[in-house]
Amino acid sequence: MSEALEFASSSAALLEPYVPPASSQSTAAKPFVTLTFATSLDSSLSLAPGVRTRLSGPGSKAMTHYLRSRHSAILVGINTMLADDPGLNCRIAGASSQPRPIIIDPHLRWVPKHSDKVLQICRAGQGLAPIVLTGLQPEEWPEGSISILTEHGGKFIHVEPKKTASGGRGRFDWHDILHVVSQEGLSSLMVEGGAQIINSLLDSQYHSLVDSVIVTIAPTWLGEGGVVVSPARAHDEQGVPIPAARLSDVKWHPFGEDVVLCGRLDKK
Numbered sequence: 001m002s003e004a005l006e007f008a009s010s011s012a013a014l015l016e017p018y019v020p021p022a023s024s025q026s027t028a029a030k031p032f033v034t035l036t037f038a039t040s041l042d043s044s045l046s047l048a049p050g051v052r053t054r055l056s057g058p059g060s061k062a063m064t065h066y067l068r069s070r071h072s073a074i075l076v077g078i079n080t081m082l083a084d085d086p087g088l089n090c091r092i093a094g095a096s097s098q099p100r101p102i103i104i105d106p107h108l109r110w111v112p113k114h115s116d117k118v119l120q121i122c123r124a125g126q127g128l129a130p131i132v133l134t135g136l137q138p139e140e141w142p143e144g145s146i147s148i149l150t151e152h153g154g155k156f157i158h159v160e161p162k163k164t165a166s167g168g169r170g171r172f173d174w175h176d177i178l179h180v181v182s183q184e185g186l187s188s189l190m191v192e193g194g195a196q197i198i199n200s201l202l203d204s205q206y207h208s209l210v211d212s213v214i215v216t217i218a219p220t221w222l223g224e225g226g227v228v229v230s231p232a233r234a235h236d237e238q239g240v241p242i243p244a245a246r247l248s249d250v251k252w253h254p255f256g257e258d259v260v261l262c263g264r265l266d267k268k
């Protein structure tokens with residue numbers, strides 16, 4: 001039996017309170033959002049920007065694939081897409097469904113190629129083609145990218161970026177990202193990273209959008225220069241610094257040499 005199947009049969013109950021309820025079809029007002037990633041002891045996701053770094057052991061990696069079997073969509077940022085060439089599929093043998101990959105790529109830095117792992121997996125019938133969220137208007141989308149992506153069943157969707165203080169193009173509002181996810185009929189979303197994606201979602205204005213947090217903690221320090229999860233500083237009404245986020249309803253589960261922390265963001 002594969003690692004992933006072993007996880008699914010023996011440990012799924014531990015995660016049940018933190019994964020989308022089986023009945024959470026698209027009737028809910030917003031998708032069920034799970035923030036999930038693997039981190040080092042010094043809060044790094046990888047050794048350096050663009051350097052794919054293995055943190056999870058086999059048991060907690062199997063858990064990630066179990067989580068992918070329980071969500072209808074999986075979201076990563078463009079730097080993760082470019083650094084990792086991820087498959088973004090559930091690799092539990094016989095998985096009955098696959099998550100829809102969603103790539104946050106505001107400036108369309110990803111140029112889809114047939115050799116991309118996510119598209120190879122799609123052609124093999126073992127995963128789905130990505131939906132790419134971009135701040136560019138359709139007339140700015142490269143023809144070649146449109147044809148390769150649509151050939152695999154993927155697509156581009158425009159999301160209007162927020163305006164910066166100086167009137168420039170800022171980041172996407174997560175309410176708008178989740179509206180697109182809902183519009184696509186996707187009832188649950190696991191946000192896998194990278195750090196900029198996670199830090200952006202951990203901003204206090206978005207805590208109400210996150211239903212659960214599942215973090216794999218590996219017994220390793222990656223050291224200086226890593227890609228760090230550390231959200232923007234928060235302040236109270238008097239401008240005194242306060243914790244940016246805290247989890248409640250916390251459970252810690254050992255998985256091999258890793259420990260998996262499950263919790264829910266305290267709603268402010």
Ligand SMILES: NC(=O)c1ccc[n+]([C@@H]2O[C@H](COP(=O)([O-])OP(=O)(O)OC[C@H]3O[C@@H](n4cnc5c(N)ncnc54)[C@H](O)[C@@H]3O)[C@@H](O)[C@H]2O)c1
Binds near residue numbers: 045171
């Ligand atoms: N350990 C893990 O669980 C894990 C998970 C994912 C990625 N990684 C690693 O993390 C690294 C990549 O992380 P990163 O922080 O550099 O990049 P990222 O993957 O978070 O992508 C960052 C880019 O996404 C876009 N983006 C992010 N938030 C946005 C928003 N709210 N609106 C619009 N656009 C937004 C911007 O273009 C930004 O430059 C890679 O090395 C990868 O291997 C590790």
Ligand SMILES: Nc1nc(=O)c(N)c(NC[C@H](O)[C@H](O)[C@H](O)COP(=O)(O)O)[nH]1
Binds near residue numbers: 054064086089
């Ligand atoms: N759980 C987890 N443990 C890790 O050690 C690690 N490096 C990642 N990283 C997550 C990121 O999204 C990766 O790029 C994809 O998870 C890997 O790509 P696959 O989809 O599995 O092919 N995630």
